[in-house]
Amino acid sequence: MNKMLSCFSLLLLPALLLAQPAPQHDLHFKQLATVWDEAIPLGNATVGALVWQKGDHLRFSLDRSDIWDMRPLKGLHRKEFSYQWIEEQVNKKDYKPVQEYFDAPYDREPAPSKIPAGALEFNIPADRKVKSVRLILANAVCEVQWENGMLLQTFVHASQPVGWFRFENVSENIQPQLIAPPYQSDIKEGGEVNSLVGDDLARLGYQQGTMQQQGNSITYKQEGWGGFVYQISVQWKKINAATIEGVWSVSSQYPDTKINAVAPAVVNSAVQRGMVQDYATHMSWWKDFWSKSAIRVPDLLLEKQWYLEQYKFGSAARRGAPPISLQAVWTADNGRIPPWKGDFHHDLNTQLSYWPAYSANHMEEALGYLDHLDENKANYKRYTKLFFGKEGLAVPGVTTLDGTEMGGWTQYSLSPTVSSWLAHHYYLQWKYSMDKSFLKNRAYPWLKETCTFLASITVKDEKGLRKLPLSSSPEINDNRMEAWFHQNTNYDLALMKFSFTAAAEMARALGLPNEAARWEKTLSEFGDYSITANDELMFAPTLPYNESHRHFSHLMAIHPLGLIKWEDGEKAQSVIKNTIALLEKIGPDYWCGYSYSWLGNIKARAKDGEGAANSLQIFAKAFCLPNSFHVNGDQTKSGYSKFTYRPFTLEGNFAFAAGMQEMLLQSYAGFIEIMPAVPESWKDISFQQLRAEGAFLVDARKENGKIKEIKIVAEKGGQTKLKLPFEQWKIVSAKGITTGKAVNGFIELTCKAGGVIVLKNDQE
Numbered sequence: 001m002n003k004m005l006s007c008f009s010l011l012l013l014p015a016l017l018l019a020q021p022a023p024q025h026d027l028h029f030k031q032l033a034t035v036w037d038e039a040i041p042l043g044n045a046t047v048g049a050l051v052w053q054k055g056d057h058l059r060f061s062l063d064r065s066d067i068w069d070m071r072p073l074k075g076l077h078r079k080e081f082s083y084q085w086i087e088e089q090v091n092k093k094d095y096k097p098v099q100e101y102f103d104a105p106y107d108r109e110p111a112p113s114k115i116p117a118g119a120l121e122f123n124i125p126a127d128r129k130v131k132s133v134r135l136i137l138a139n140a141v142c143e144v145q146w147e148n149g150m151l152l153q154t155f156v157h158a159s160q161p162v163g164w165f166r167f168e169n170v171s172e173n174i175q176p177q178l179i180a181p182p183y184q185s186d187i188k189e190g191g192e193v194n195s196l197v198g199d200d201l202a203r204l205g206y207q208q209g210t211m212q213q214q215g216n217s218i219t220y221k222q223e224g225w226g227g228f229v230y231q232i233s234v235q236w237k238k239i240n241a242a243t244i245e246g247v248w249s250v251s252s253q254y255p256d257t258k259i260n261a262v263a264p265a266v267v268n269s270a271v272q273r274g275m276v277q278d279y280a281t282h283m284s285w286w287k288d289f290w291s292k293s294a295i296r297v298p299d300l301l302l303e304k305q306w307y308l309e310q311y312k313f314g315s316a317a318r319r320g321a322p323p324i325s326l327q328a329v330w331t332a333d334n335g336r337i338p339p340w341k342g343d344f345h346h347d348l349n350t351q352l353s354y355w356p357a358y359s360a361n362h363m364e365e366a367l368g369y370l371d372h373l374d375e376n377k378a379n380y381k382r383y384t385k386l387f388f389g390k391e392g393l394a395v396p397g398v399t400t401l402d403g404t405e406m407g408g409w410t411q412y413s414l415s416p417t418v419s420s421w422l423a424h425h426y427y428l429q430w431k432y433s434m435d436k437s438f439l440k441n442r443a444y445p446w447l448k449e450t451c452t453f454l455a456s457i458t459v460k461d462e463k464g465l466r467k468l469p470l471s472s473s474p475e476i477n478d479n480r481m482e483a484w485f486h487q488n489t490n491y492d493l494a495l496m497k498f499s500f501t502a503a504a505e506m507a508r509a510l511g512l513p514n515e516a517a518r519w520e521k522t523l524s525e526f527g528d529y530s531i532t533a534n535d536e537l538m539f540a541p542t543l544p545y546n547e548s549h550r551h552f553s554h555l556m557a558i559h560p561l562g563l564i565k566w567e568d569g570e571k572a573q574s575v576i577k578n579t580i581a582l583l584e585k586i587g588p589d590y591w592c593g594y595s596y597s598w599l600g601n602i603k604a605r606a607k608d609g610e611g612a613a614n615s616l617q618i619f620a621k622a623f624c625l626p627n628s629f630h631v632n633g634d635q636t637k638s639g640y641s642k643f644t645y646r647p648f649t650l651e652g653n654f655a656f657a658a659g660m661q662e663m664l665l666q667s668y669a670g671f672i673e674i675m676p677a678v679p680e681s682w683k684d685i686s687f688q689q690l691r692a693e694g695a696f697l698v699d700a701r702k703e704n705g706k707i708k709e710i711k712i713v714a715e716k717g718g719q720t721k722l723k724l725p726f727e728q729w730k731i732v733s734a735k736g737i738t739t740g741k742a743v744n745g746f747i748e749l750t751c752k753a754g755g756v757i758v759l760k761n762d763q764e
Helices: 007-018 083-092 096-108 263-273 275-290 300-316 349-357 363-375 377-388 418-433 436-457 490-509 513-523 570-586 593-605 609-622 651-664
Strands: 027-029 040-043 047-054 057-064 118-123 130-136 141-146 151-156 162-168 176-179 210-213 217-223 229-240 243-253 294-296 672-674 685-692 696-703 706-714 718-723 729-739 746-761
Touching: 040 130, 040 151, 040 300, 047 151, 047 162, 057 162, 057 243, 083 096, 162 263, 162 275, 176 217, 176 229, 217 263, 229 263, 243 263, 243 275, 263 275, 275 300, 294 300, 294 651, 300 349, 300 609, 300 651, 349 363, 349 418, 349 593, 349 651, 363 377, 363 418, 363 436, 377 436, 418 436, 418 490, 436 490, 436 513, 490 513, 570 593, 593 609, 593 651, 609 651, 651 685, 672 696, 672 706, 706 718, 706 729
Parallel strands: 672 718
Antiparallel strands: 027 130, 040 047, 047 057, 057 118, 118 176, 130 141, 141 151, 151 162, 162 243, 210 217, 217 229, 229 243, 294 685, 685 696, 696 706, 706 746, 718 746, 729 746
């Protein structure tokens, strides 16, 4: 970098000093990846790029998150499309029609689906050998150096739908080429069509789009289903004899929607601003993002992975853009429809993707998820009435860009408790922000309509307890008839109990005691969880945990919902410990990467630092590619799973980050606990501005095995308790926060908005 003389290059150096990630957290390689899923990822939640080498070409795989084929799933909305009809088929023990009508079309039909945009390629002479490839996290810049001194710097702007590239020390005329997806290629015969592999793009039936070049500008225009159009545009210029600079964009337009600026116009605007100005605003956004939180732990593998997950979260989550789907802005670049159609899976995938947002203090980015849900609420209510025949709010488990149902395994794609799991994110957004307006106008309305639906669809059993007519536990017993239960599974029961508990809490916070009493009465009508005589959570009253499975759906009450808490005492601790022990005894044969990430969170809730760290280490070393992408299967083939495939999805990545944060800070039990689940060997740890429930920002530092100092900032004021991590302590400073007496190892903090307190270990 010392040879770089451009203004753009000089801007990089001070940014590294200001940002939280250190150079050891960056991705460093000696060559470009030769497959798309190991590429360097860049993105801003609207557009994204993967930088790699395809054959002799440097390739940028380009994507935009709202490029979708939105055609209705063929045959789904037939007269039998109802929860009641499925119940009748289960009762008749004639399930094949259900599978044929609602399961099979998801695999059989090529759309609806997320689709890839295209690519930029640069013809680099074959004798040009790459010297180094680096993703600089602090700047969100990819840098490639060749042995002959040529240098590439490229980034996707943090808040504008453009990507920039700059080649320096160029000895030949490097020009970009736009490469369109093969919408008109020969359909491969004989290959198995399934959601994991992804269908052939040619099956979409598109006419290949048009490519136009005028001087140093190329635009590709592609029409999709129903009049949908997207465009890719690139423009470049020579700055001098040895420097080339360019910018690209991808735009989309659906009929009868707000008109978006087309890609050529977006590119022209970027050219007018210039790369240096765009880089400055890009860096400003990332500087602010990285300032939100930071961690340091004495395990470089885990620390680096955490920063890589934060980077990907910042690249994939943003208000004003669609929420994180299975692959976000990095759709598979392999000439096929992406795995599982790149859709929105609400049976686990979207939920896990936002787990780290709250305690990592990225509340603004988390709102993009809830914005999407609120925007599509009318569509969800249409589905609720159509499929369930009820008022209130249910959400399909698998949806398109606008929230429309897509079918799939009915037990999760058409589950009645999806809106309850989504409600948990509204609850977390409120608890971590204490935003009264959000509570009143968004969180409580979502919970209220969810509970209205649940109250109307549940029925009383012979004991007078509420149950669903049909219950399930994703993805237990796959999509067979046996996957439906006539009694509540622990999965559904936990979600329903959570919904009524949270609705009552919210109603009381809003001064609505009558509504709170209504929800509490309904809550009291649900039974207990199904637990064995050995204190092990079961799938359902008729089915113990008896098989290795990737989805820990029976553990929802422990995590993420926190309805069974370690802090509740001996009985709860026995259930948590024994349930985890059974999970590990049966083993990980059919776990995937996110199973290990989730287990890291669960073990942190069980105050098992060694176990949490071990689970997260296995995830990072065995289930991630060199670029940090989670690919579901055990890439080391070390027996961590019998799944050794590599379909890329993001939820495991972000659940990992949440697990790290659970080890360092917990507040779900009504008090702040510092480093509740870290290994004994971790003697030196620190974190800054992790967020606790109640809108408290926390810093803490541990040295030589002892916690030395804690700082708490009360963003909104209020009261909380701190579990004291040291026997003797003193208040170094306090402003706007008063403390009560220490009782049983806790002190109560009474805070004004903006109050700050610093406590220090006083044992030395």
